[in-house]
Amino acid sequence: MVKRLFSSERHPAIKELPNEIVDEIYAKYISGVEIKSLIEDYGIAVSVSQFFRIFPPAYDGASICRHCGQQMYFSRPSKSSLGHRYNEKRYCSCGHYELRTGSTQRGILNCNCSECSKEALALKQEREKERLEADAKRRRELLDVYRFRKPVSFESLSLREVVCLLAFLSCRATEDLSMILPLSTVGAGSRFSATDSHSLDLLRLLYQKGMLEVDAQHSSLDAFVSEDIGRFYLSSVHWCPNISVGGDETARPLSALWPWLMDFFSHGGWKETWCAEILDLWIELGVEECVQYLEMRIQETRSLQFSAEEKTRTELRLLLQDNSVAQIYSFCFMAVKDASAFLDHVNCKGIKHASNTVPGSLKSIAARYTMKGKEPSSYHRDSRCPRSAMSQTLFDTILRLEDDAGFKFPPVAYWTEALEPRYSNGFGGVSADVVGGKHYLMCLECFSPDVCLRFNSQKQIEMVCPDCGSRTTFEKR
Numbered sequence: 177m178v179k180r181l182f183s184s185e186r187h188p189a190i191k192e193l194p195n196e197i198v199d200e201i202y203a204k205y206i207s208g209v210e211i212k213s214l215i216e217d218y219g220i221a222v223s224v225s226q227f228f229r230i231f232p233p234a235y236d237g238a239s240i241c242r243h244c245g246q247q248m249y250f251s252r253p254s255k256s257s258l259g260h261r262y263n264e265k266r267y268c269s270c271g272h273y274e275l276r277t278g279s280t281q282r283g284i285l286n287c288n289c290s291e292c293s294k295e296a297l298a299l300k301q302e303r304e305k306e307r308l309e310a311d312a313k314r315r316r317e318l319l320d321v322y323r324f325r326k327p328v329s330f331e332s333l334s335l336r337e338v339v340c341l342l343a344f345l346s347c348r349a350t351e352d353l354s355m356i357l358p359l360s361t362v363g364a365g366s367r368f369s370a371t372d373s374h375s376l377d378l379l380r381l382l383y384q385k386g387m388l389e390v391d392a393q394h395s396s397l398d399a400f401v402s403e404d405i406g407r408f409y410l411s412s413v414h415w416c417p418n419i420s421v422g423g424d425e426t427a428r429p430l431s432a433l434w435p436w437l438m439d440f441f442s443h444g445g446w447k448e449t450w451c452a453e454i455l456d457l458w459i460e461l462g463v464e465e466c467v468q469y470l471e472m473r474i475q476e477t478r479s480l481q482f483s484a485e486e487k488t489r490t491e492l493r494l495l496l497q498d499n500s501v502a503q504i505y506s507f508c509f510m511a512v513k514d515a516s517a518f519l520d521h522v523n524c525k526g527i528k529h530a531s532n533t534v535p536g537s538l539k540s541i542a543a544r545y546t547m548k549g550k551e552p553s554s555y556h557r558d559s560r561c562p563r564s565a566m567s568q569t570l571f572d573t574i575l576r577l578e579d580d581a582g583f584k585f586p587p588v589a590y591w592t593e594a595l596e597p598r599y600s601n602g603f604g605g606v607s608a609d610v611v612g613g614k615h616y617l618m619c620l621e622c623f624s625p626d627v628c629l630r631f632n633s634q635k636q637i638e639m640v641c642p643d644c645g646s647r648t649t650f651e652k653r
Contacts, residue, residue, distance in 0.1 A: 186232055187222075187229065187230035187232070189220050190230050197218070198231065198232070201214055201220075201231075202231050202252065205227075205228075206255060206258065211227045214227070215227065231252050233252065233267065234249060234250060234252055235247050235249050236248075236249075236266070239266040241268035241270060241272050242272075243268070243270060243272050243289070243291040243292075244268065244270045244272070246269060246270065248266035248267055248272075248273075248274075249266065249267055249268075250266050251265075251267075270289065270291075271289040271290070272287055272289040272291060272292060274287060311397060314397055315392070315393075318395075318397075318400065318405060321405055322389065322390045324427065325386045325389065325418065327418050327420040327425070327427035328385065328418060328419055328420065329419075329420050329421075330419050330420065330421045331421075331447075333387070334453060335447075335450035335453040336457050336460075337381070337382075337385060337387065338450075339457065339566060339574065340378045340387075341382060341387050341417075341419070342441075342569045343368060343369075343564070343566045343570075344378070344379065345417070345430070345434060345437070346365070346366075346565050346568070346573075347364065347365040347366045347367070347368055348364055348365065348415070349434060353430045353431040354431070355414055355415075355430070356388075356415040356416065356417070356430065358395075358412050358413055358415075359375060359376070359379055359410070359411040359412075360411040365565070366562065366563065366564060366565045366568070368564060368566065369461070369566045370461070370464035370465045370561070370564045370566075370567070371464045371468050371471070374464045376410060376411065380410060383410070386418055387417070387418055388415045388416065389417075389418045390408060390413050390414075390416075391413065391414035391415055391416045394414040395408075395412075395413040398412070399413040399414075417429075417433050419433055421433070421436060441573050441574055443628065444628035444630075446574075448599075451599045454591065454595060454599075455591045458570070458582060458587040458591070459493060459496045459587050461564070461566055461567055461570065461582060462492075462496045462500075462501045462587060463489055463492045463496065464564075465564075465567070465583065466492045466495075466496075466504045466505070466508060467485075467488065467489065467492065468561045469558060470488065470508045470512070470534070472558065473508055473509060473512040474512055474531070477512065477515075477516050479519060480512065480515055480516060480519075480527060480530060480531045480534075482531065483528060483531045483532055487535045488535045488538075490535075491535045491536075492504065495507065495538065495539075496586070498542075498546075498588065498589075499542065499552060499586055500554065500584055500586045500587075501582070501583045501584075502554035502556070502557070502584055503552040503554050503555075503586075504538075505554075505558070506553045506554070506555050507538050507541045507542055507552070509555070510541050511534045511537035512534065514533070514537050515530045515531060515534050516530070518530045518533055554584070557580065557583055563580065563583075567580075567583075570582065575595070576628075594631055595631075598631060598637070627639050627640065628640050636649050637650040638650070
């Protein structure tokens with residue numbers, strides 16, 4: 177079985193013993209002879225617990241090192257490991273080790289000898305080269321498939337489309353305006369919309385309308401379906417704007433489009449056709465903010481599940497006809513509290529039954545306030561439900577309302593009392609450059625015609641001059 181022993185690695189206790197005697201001792205040990213008897217019979221100066229350690233490695237006469245050509249040795253198995261794959265490894269004095277010749281053991285041995293390290297490095301470099309070549313080929317295919325469509329004219333966009341575009345650019349465009357990051361990017365800025373489902377719907381709208389194109393140059397290859405290069409994951413790809421301005425035939429790059437948009441709205445840019453969309457868009461965003469808060473409250477219970485989503489949205493849309501998002505926050509809080517309490521009721525049939533009571537409970541709570549003629553409580557915005565980019569873009573950038581007006585005020589009442597008179601009387605903040613005419617207004621301090629009109633927090637018309645910074649308030653008579 178054993179061709180030759182490694183005499184240079186002999187244990188001091190058997191250093192003087194011939195190879196044949198060492199083999200004989202090992203054979204008796206394996207056959208079951210007591211270790212104590214072997215120590216006494218052969219006069220070996222070692223403890224019982226250290227006895228097995230005295231045996232040197234042995235050659236099997238079959239395994240040859242592929243680097244230096246020397247025979248390879250193995251560690252002798254103990255009685256407890258005999259019959260297992262304990263001795264499948266073969267070692268060489270040069271530092272290399274591998275499985276014995278003819279071994280059926282599976283798995284990879286990571287030998288770290290100098291020669292194997294060189295081979296591993298060369299193999300890694302070769303595989304990396306192949307991967308880069310494959311990635312470059314796939315990138316060329318992507319660039320060939322994802323070409324820009326005909327640019328969409330900014331002048332043709334609806335208010336909803338403009339808000340979606342501006343909001344997405346504000347929360348996903350990089351600081352240097354070199355690219356638009358994927359929707360799923362962690363820590364890329366504020367949320368696009370209040371809920372994930374609404375964010376995906378709006379992003380799908382931007383792509384389907386041709387306002388955004390897939391950036392095949394910067395997108396990760398994993399963002400595309402491997403079996404079908406023409407399909408991609410909507411929230412994982414980078415984007416490019418595809419918007420033309422002022423009759424241009426080509427789309428403006430992000431670095432030029434974003435400053436133009438900021439300049440347009442900072443000077444009160446507006447289209448008369450957008451007026452009819454304000455209320456519907458306000459309510460749409462309000463519904464999503466209420467759903468966001470409701471989902472958060474339900475998750476806090478750790479017992480309820482957010483179900484009846486479509487029915488809940490329908491009910492919230494009706495509630496927003498008379499209430500603000502801040503007031504509906506209080507309805508949501510009480511509705512979730514009632515649903516949690518209903519879980520312990522004898523008539524409750526389970527978690528889904530209790531969760532399905534939320535939409536009806538919202539309606540009942542609002543009805544009680546109406547019957548009593550009381551004003552519902554207005555909650556503060558929860559820090560766990562921060563404002564979305566859609567909300568900031570519509571109410572702050574475009575409509576220029578006071579801070580978080582879309583959350584604090586009932587949409588219909590605010591539209592009727594403040595916004596509708598403002599826009600119906602031509603005070604929409606329309607600049608002369610936008611409508612192609614003159615508004616016949618000028619700053620009383622510097623006589624600049626470049627002025628903007630808006631409502632302040634007291635719902636008064638305020639004229640602001642960006643040149644000298646003066647403000648003029650118009651009182652209603």
